[in-house]
Amino acid sequence: MSNAIRLDGVTKRFGAHTAVDRLSLDVSGGTIYGFLGPNGAGKTTTLRMITGILTPDSGSLSVLGGQNPSDVRDRIAYLPEEKGLYKDMRVLDVVSYFGQLKGLSRSEAQRRAKERLTAGGLGNWMTSKCNALSKGMGQKVQVIATLLHDPELVVLDEPFSGLDPVNSELVLDLIKRYKREGRTVIFSTHVVEHAEQICDSVVIIDRGQRKVVGTLSEVKASAERTVLLDYEGDAGDLAALPGVVEADDSGQHAELKLAADADAQKLLAVLIDRVRIRRFDTREASLKQIFLNAVEESRREAA
Amino acid sequence: MKLRNILLIARRDYLAYVARRRFWIGVLAIPIILSMFIFVPALIQKFQSAHSYAVVDQSGWVINAVNKRVAAGDLTVLLNLAAENSAAGNKSSLPAPLASLATAAGKLDSAERKRLADAIAEGGAAPETPAALSIWKKRAGLLDWYQGLTTEKARSIDGSLAISRYHFVAGKMSPSELQSKVVNGKLFAYFVIPAKPLDPDANFIYASKNLTDKGLRKWFNGNLTEVIQARKVSGVGLSAEKAAWLKAPVIFQDKLVTKSGSRQATAAEKTAQWLPVGYVVLLYIAIIGVAQMLMMSTIDEKSNRIAETLLASVDPMDVMAGKTMGIAAVGATMVCAWVFIVLVVIAGFGNMLPIGGYAHTLISSISIWSVVWFVVYFILGFLLYASILGAIGAAVNNIQEAQPFFAPVVMFLYIPMIIMAFVVKDPNAVWARALSYFPPLTPFLMVNRAAAPPPLVDYVATTALLVVTAAIMLFVSGRIFRIGLLNTGAPPKVKELLSWIRTPSPDKAGN
Numbered sequence: 069m070s071n072a073i074r075l076d077g078v079t080k081r082f083g084a085h086t087a088v089d090r091l092s093l094d095v096s097g098g099t100i101y102g103f104l105g106p107n108g109a110g111k112t113t114t115l116r117m118i119t120g121i122l123t124p125d126s127g128s129l130s131v132l133g134g135q136n137p138s139d140v141r142d143r144i145a146y147l148p149e150e151k152g153l154y155k156d157m158r159v160l161d162v163v164s165y166f167g168q169l170k171g172l173s174r175s176e177a178q179r180r181a182k183e184r185l186t187a188g189g190l191g192n193w194m195t196s197k198c199n200a201l202s203k204g205m206g207q208k209v210q211v212i213a214t215l216l217h218d219p220e221l222v223v224l225d226e227p228f229s230g231l232d233p234v235n236s237e238l239v240l241d242l243i244k245r246y247k248r249e250g251r252t253v254i255f256s257t258h259v260v261e262h263a264e265q266i267c268d269s270v271v272i273i274d275r276g277q278r279k280v281v282g283t284l285s286e287v288k289a290s291a292e293r294t295v296l297l298d299y300e301g302d303a304g305d306l307a308a309l310p311g312v313v314e315a316d317d318s319g320q321h322a323e324l325k326l327a328a329d330a331d332a333q334k335l336l337a338v339l340i341d342r343v344r345i346r347r348f349d350t351r352e353a354s355l356k357q358i359f360l361n362a363v364e365e366s367r368r369e370a371a
Numbered sequence: 372m373k374l375r376n377i378l379l380i381a382r383r384d385y386l387a388y389v390a391r392r393r394f395w396i397g398v399l400a401i402p403i404i405l406s407m408f409i410f411v412p413a414l415i416q417k418f419q420s421a422h423s424y425a426v427v428d429q430s431g432w433v434i435n436a437v438n439k440r441v442a443a444g445d446l447t448v449l450l451n452l453a454a455e456n457s458a459a460g461n462k463s464s465l466p467a468p469l470a471s472l473a474t475a476a477g478k479l480d481s482a483e484r485k486r487l488a489d490a491i492a493e494g495g496a497a498p499e500t501p502a503a504l505s506i507w508k509k510r511a512g513l514l515d516w517y518q519g520l521t522t523e524k525a526r527s528i529d530g531s532l533a534i535s536r537y538h539f540v541a542g543k544m545s546p547s548e549l550q551s552k553v554v555n556g557k558l559f560a561y562f563v564i565p566a567k568p569l570d571p572d573a574n575f576i577y578a579s580k581n582l583t584d585k586g587l588r589k590w591f592n593g594n595l596t597e598v599i600q601a602r603k604v605s606g607v608g609l610s611a612e613k614a615a616w617l618k619a620p621v622i623f624q625d626k627l628v629t630k631s632g633s634r635q636a637t638a639a640e641k642t643a644q645w646l647p648v649g650y651v652v653l654l655y656i657a658i659i660g661v662a663q664m665l666m667m668s669t670i671d672e673k674s675n676r677i678a679e680t681l682l683a684s685v686d687p688m689d690v691m692a693g694k695t696m697g698i699a700a701v702g703a704t705m706v707c708a709w710v711f712i713v714l715v716v717i718a719g720f721g722n723m724l725p726i727g728g729y730a731h732t733l734i735s736s737i738s739i740w741s742v743v744w745f746v747v748y749f750i751l752g753f754l755l756y757a758s759i760l761g762a763i764g765a766a767v768n769n770i771q772e773a774q775p776f777f778a779p780v781v782m783f784l785y786i787p788m789i790i791m792a793f794v795v796k797d798p799n800a801v802w803a804r805a806l807s808y809f810p811p812l813t814p815f816l817m818v819n820r821a822a823a824p825p826p827l828v829d830y831v832a833t834t835a836l837l838v839v840t841a842a843i844m845l846f847v848s849g850r851i852f853r854i855g856l857l858n859t860g861a862p863p864k865v866k867e868l869l870s871w872i873r874t875p876s877p878d879k880a881g882n
Contacts, residue, residue, distance in 0.1 A: 116857075119683045120683070121679065121682045121683055121857070138686065141683070141684060142684075144683070145683075146679075146680070146683035147680075148676070148679040148680060148683070150676040150679070150859075151676050151677075151679070151680055152675035152676035152677050152680075153675070153677070154383075154387070154671075154675065154677060155675060156387065156391070157383075157387070165379070165383055166680065166684070168379055169376060169379055169380075169681070169684040169685055170684055210680075214680070
């Protein structure tokens with residue numbers, strides 16, 4: 069699959085502050101891509117550059133094959149973290165207006181708006197003013213309006229923040245459906261569980277820099293694994309065993325950290341000769357752990 | 372720039388105002404409030420009951436003479452009314468006694484009508500012209516009819532008739548009777564005329580419980596003074612004609628000097644010289660009102676978090692162009708609605724206005740060029756102020772933050788309002804010309820000076836200067852707009868604004 073987005077050494081500064089620092093990444097078409105990072109990591113700035121709202125100070129950027137995101141704006145949808153509706157406009161008009169700004173004809177925008185509002189259970193609200201909607205309904209209308217033009221690339225900034233569980237589920241389903249339809253979805257979040265649930269690939273950024281990047285399995289494989297070991301007998305110096313980076317041994321129970329390339333099978337073979345093993349449990353690092361480690365490491369470097 | 376998006380945004384912003392009921396309520400409210408200043412005093416006068424008064428005439432002759440004087444004044448009003456309606460071909464609206472002499476009255480000039488009215492009321496000599504004579508012959512019927520008029524009837528004919536406002540209560544009354552009638556409101560006031568009113572130290576008395584409303588006293592005093600003066604004049608052996616000649620004030624005839632010479636100015640032309648004041652007020656309300664709408668609508672988009680969604684679809688400059696265009700159309704709609712309302716009001720109720728019959732002539736005296744320039748200055752003035760207020764709207768997050776930026780602009784715009792009356796009086800004064808060359812004031816000063824009219828060089832040079840300034844301001848405000856729209860933190864300081872303006876690409880928003 070060709071790249072939907074390619075960033076090459078992209079940098080963005082605001083005065084003395086560098087928001088995005090030489091960031092490079094590739095997003096394959098038809099995948100779900102997660103931007104992970106703590107608040108202020110540069111996620112929103114990166115997404116704004118991808119959608120053409122901001123332009124990089126240096127580095128190159130290509131979106132849907134175009135060097136300038138503004139040229140392909142009608143093929144992108146962007147749902148900002150903070151979003152609203154024209155309170156005095158009727159629901160149907162708002163949805164159709166945003167569709168028209170993305171290049172749909174008036175009649176087509178109206179038709180789709182009616183169809184999707186009805187499908188979204190908002191059929192009875194089409195002629196109401198937006199200020200009559202509840203918060204949850206408003207969020208739904210925003211999502212419908214943003215996606216009305218059936219974009220090839222969907223960019224969501226913290227799509228789950230402020231959503232109730234019902235709407236969160238809705239957005240998750242939508243993202244998965246878009247992937248099935250061959251579209252590309254990128255979204256930023258600091259809720260790692262969401263990313264772990266649906267992402268094909270992730271990038272973890274902090275202080276504007278890329279810390280970890282890859283497909284979900286690559287990222288997980290590249291991280292240290294943990295072995296939980298229960299044993300009887302004298303194990304000797306567990307930390308000196310092949311592949312072990314760190315050992316926390318309390319006599320009958322130990323927690324061993326394995327190097328990313330260590331072979332757990334070999335370790336098991338060595339241990340069987342030394343002690344009686346009651347439990348040998350290999351655990352992949354969770355994305356959350358990887359995220360926390362990456363951020364911690366980044367903070368250490370900065371300090 | 373994408374024209375389609377600009378038009379879409381313009382259309383939305385236009386409808387966001389014009390499709391709302393409260394917009395039209397606001398549009399209607401302004402002429403209604405303004406017309407209240409004109410109609411309410413007229414209405415109050417109309418429904419005010421006539422002031423009744425009594426006269427204790429110790430001289431034995433004064434009140435008779437005063438009543439004749441009052442009748443003479445009213446007959447003049449009636450003859451003038453008859454003449455006006457005859458000229459307008461509107462005789463049928465007159466009461467029968469007036470309708471029958473309207474054609475003849477129309478043939479007399481205003482001085483002749485006054486002389487005729489005096490002669491009829493005060494028993495002077497018969498007039499000589501056939502038209503006046505034909506009225507003279509009907510004098511007995513006319514006087515009978517006039518004296519039989521009730522206050523209400525008189526008011527329905529013409530509110531300026533003295534008998535519609537003041538009612539003379541005849542008959543002798545004792546001092547205590549007068550006192551109690553004034554106290555219980557049967558009488559508004561009474562006058563005491565001394566036995567020898569021509570004496571230098573004669574003591575005239577006006578007694579009322581209301582000494583604030585001086586209308587009755589002034590009116591009676593005017594008539595009384597004429598009567599006393601006339602008696603004094605005849606006492607020294609002067610004929611009435613000589614006395615009138617002696618008393619006659621000097622009257623200037625206004626001549627309007629134009630390229631083709633000088634001629635007598637019509638009443639409409641005299642009023643038309645004040646027309647530019649109307650232009651200035653209209654321009655002020657339109658420009659400041661509409662530019663403020665742009666600011667509010669931009670703030671609205673920021674505070675409702677729509678700006679970022681918009682910018683993902685449209686260039687910031689397109690957003691600004693679309694909004695400016697849409698809101699300008701709102702302003703044009705507003706001004707057109709006002710002009711329409713004014714025309715309808717003048718066509719329908721023109722005769723109720725204090726400027727009365729002038730209104731139609733006034734409208735027809737508006738030159739097409741002054742309207743063209745008004746439109747030009749509205750557009751340029753709007754662009755200039757819209758760019759300033761639009762940038763303010765984009766830079767701040769809410770109306771409170773906008774206040775410190777907005778207030779100086781509003782204060783500045785008081786200048787044209789303060790000086791407009793002086794400019795009308797001397798439209799080509801050096802200072803007025805100099806101020807016209809200051810672009811933020813150009814639109815107001817130039818429409819203010821329209822009656823002069825200003826030299827062509829002023830039109831061309833000030834407009835060129837204004838176009839350049841508006842273009843620069845639009846550019847500057849475009850840069851502020853582009854960055855400000857995404858700026859959700861504290862409102863920028865002047866230093867930051869300058870750095871936004873210097874930034875060539877749409878870059879400096881927070882992340």
